[in-house]
Amino acid sequence: MHNVGIALTALMLLGLVAFMAPNILALNRGKILRNIAIWLAIFVVLAFLYQNFGPGRTAPPSFGAGTAQEQAPADGEKKDGAQSFTPPND
Numbered sequence: 001m002h003n004v005g006i007a008l009t010a011l012m013l014l015g016l017v018a019f020m021a022p023n024i025l026a027l028n029r030g031k032i033l034r035n036i037a038i039w040l041a042i043f044v045v046l047a048f049l050y051q052n053f054g055p056g057r058t059a060p061p062s063f064g065a066g067t068a069q070e071q072a073p074a075d076g077e078k079k080d081g082a083q084s085f086t087p088p089n090d
Contacts, residue, residue, distance in 0.1 A: 028035055051057065
């Protein structure tokens with residue numbers, strides 16, 4: 001049933017485009033390429049902003065001193081006197 005809903009939505013969108021396209025093309029006569037370039041630029045800027053500031057982005061690289069390569073302490077050098085723990089095997 002979910003696929004039927006998607007197909008009907010796509011069909012309605014195609015009908016809407018067919019209904020509106022002649023008027024939109026008439027209003028943009030002589031300016032179509034300019035408008036396509038403007039909308040393409042808008043989408044590229046939005047994609048760039050989403051990639052760099054949107055959800056799911058990776059942390060930006062840090063260039064501070066000492067943060068690039070922190071080494072884990074060796075077995076004998078536990079911080080704060082922590083004891084090592086090995087979980088039991090299942």
